[in-house]
Amino acid sequence: MEQLYKSGxxxxxxxxxxxxxxxxxxxxxxAQDTQYKIDEEAFGDNSRHWYGIFDKxxxxxxxxxxxxxxxxxxxxxxxxxxxxxxxxxxxxxxYDVMAILTDSQKDSVLKTKADYNTTYDNGSTYTQxxxxxxxYTATKQDKYKNAAIAGLNFILSSxxxxxxWPQYYxxxxxxxxxxxxxxxxxxxxxxxxxxIKDNKPEYAFVDDKLREKLVNAYxxxxxxxxxxxxxxMGRPTAWCQQYDEVTLKPAWxxxxxxxxxxxxxSSGIVLFLMRIDHPKREIVEAIQNAVAWFDTxxxxxxxxxxxxxxxxxxxxxxxxxxxxxxxDTTAPPIWTRYYELKTHKPLFSDRDSRMLYSLAxxxxxxxxxxxxxxxxxxxxxxxxxxWQQKWAPGKNVLAKAAN
Numbered sequence: 001m002e003q004l005y006k007s008g009x010x011x012x013x014x015x016x017x018x019x020x021x022x023x024x025x026x027x028x029x030x031a032q033d034t035q036y037k038i039d040e041e042a043f044g045d046n047s048r049h050w051y052g053i054f055d056k057x058x059x060x061x062x063x064x065x066x067x068x069x070x071x072x073x074x075x076x077x078x079x080x081x082x083x084x085x086x087x088x089x090x091x092x093x094x095y096d097v098m099a100i101l102t103d104s105q106k107d108s109v110l111k112t113k114a115d116y117n118t119t120y121d122n123g124s125t126y127t128q129x130x131x132x133x134x135x136y137t138a139t140k141q142d143k144y145k146n147a148a149i150a151g152l153n154f155i156l157s158s159x160x161x162x163x164x165w166p167q168y169y170x171x172x173x174x175x176x177x178x179x180x181x182x183x184x185x186x187x188x189x190x191x192x193x194x195x196i197k198d199n200k201p202e203y204a205f206v207d208d209k210l211r212e213k214l215v216n217a218y219x220x221x222x223x224x225x226x227x228x229x230x231x232x233m234g235r236p237t238a239w240c241q242q243y244d245e246v247t248l249k250p251a252w253x254x255x256x257x258x259x260x261x262x263x264x265x266s267s268g269i270v271l272f273l274m275r276i277d278h279p280k281r282e283i284v285e286a287i288q289n290a291v292a293w294f295d296t297x298x299x300x301x302x303x304x305x306x307x308x309x310x311x312x313x314x315x316x317x318x319x320x321x322x323x324x325x326x327x328d329t330t331a332p333p334i335w336t337r338y339y340e341l342k343t344h345k346p347l348f349s350d351r352d353s354r355m356l357y358s359l360a361x362x363x364x365x366x367x368x369x370x371x372x373x374x375x376x377x378x379x380x381x382x383x384x385x386x387w388q389q390k391w392a393p394g395k396n397v398l399a400k401a402a403n
Contacts, residue, residue: 037071045122047096068098078135089154090118120185163224178242181265187272193218236289238266256349260338267376292397294377298333
């Protein structure tokens with residue numbers, strides 16, 4: 001009997017050992033699959049500009065053949081983010097946070113901590129804060145939390161009293177002072193603040209006092225979005241790329257970016273508004289009006305093609321292609337980036353700020369070097385039925401338009 005008991009216990013111990021060894025074998029792989037990884041595409045605009053455009057004004061420029069960190073190298077990437085953060089809490093644009101820098105490059109960056117070329121352009125600053133918050137949550141290293149808090153305070157410092165944000169802060173003497181929706185700046189900041197307002201776990205380190213200030217900034221930003229929706233000739237439409245920071249009127253940015261209804265940027269704003277749970281009446285109305293505008297501003301049977309062209313060198317860029325529009329009955333709806341105020345005609349421009357009404361009229365350097373058409377409004381139209389059934393079941397503006 002005793003021998004049987006010993007035999008059974010031995011069998012049990014062997015099975016337990018097998019289970020433990022199996023767990024130890026799979027645990028590292030499981031942890032690797034579930035740990036936070038850097039969202040490389042969130043930094044994509046910055047890295048593409050760094051590698052694609054040599055800028056003599058950059059602190060450092062890329063060196064050929066240098067390796068890059070992997071998405072799982074979260075502390076090394078976060079240390080790069082800390083390296084580029086300025087003393088005011090913000091970040092410059094157009095560097096690759098995944099780059100493995102040389103000691104000389106690191107020294108050059110460190111020397112510019114007090115150079116405040118800090119910006120939200122190309123996804124800068126709010127993307128770094130989001131990454132640092134996640135790395136802190138994963139590692140509990142205070143340096144990442146402290147840097148994220150400094151970034152959040154930069155957002156508070158740079159917000160206008162009317163709720164908008166400039167492209168650069170400290171303010172500069174050009175169009176970057178404008179309230180900026182271009183390239184997703186506004187909704188990028190607002191999505192970060194919304195996550196904090198909604199108590200997302202990666203922002204648990206934000207204390208009550210700072211959280212209150214950030215929620216107030218979010219509410220001011222939301223009010224600014226609603227105030228700047230363009231009511232054109234009595235018809236609510238969408239948004240401009242940028243607004244005068246004082247008058248809140250549509251404003252020029254670069255010489256080929258006129259005051260207009262901008263469907264590309266407006267799509268991002270509407271998708272952000274659609275994220276809001278239990279939206280107030282004014283938010284619902286803003287979405288409904290923008291969706292109706294997207295529906296009526298569709299362009300049918302048009303496709304944009306990129307074609308080969310003789311090499312052309314300009315002071316701005318080198319072009320080896322051109323763009324044309326062709327008639328195509330199978331093409332999905334498309335929208336121009338700009339629609340003229342009051343007339344609502346598709347609008348184009350050039351570096352001399354002329355108002356043009358056809359892509360073919362745009363000189364080649366800008367015709368081939370700028371995104372004049374967009375499919376972004378289709379993302380809103382695709383999402384609308386689900387949103388409308390949930391938050392506005394009594395009014396389907398697309399059904400009304402179809403009838």
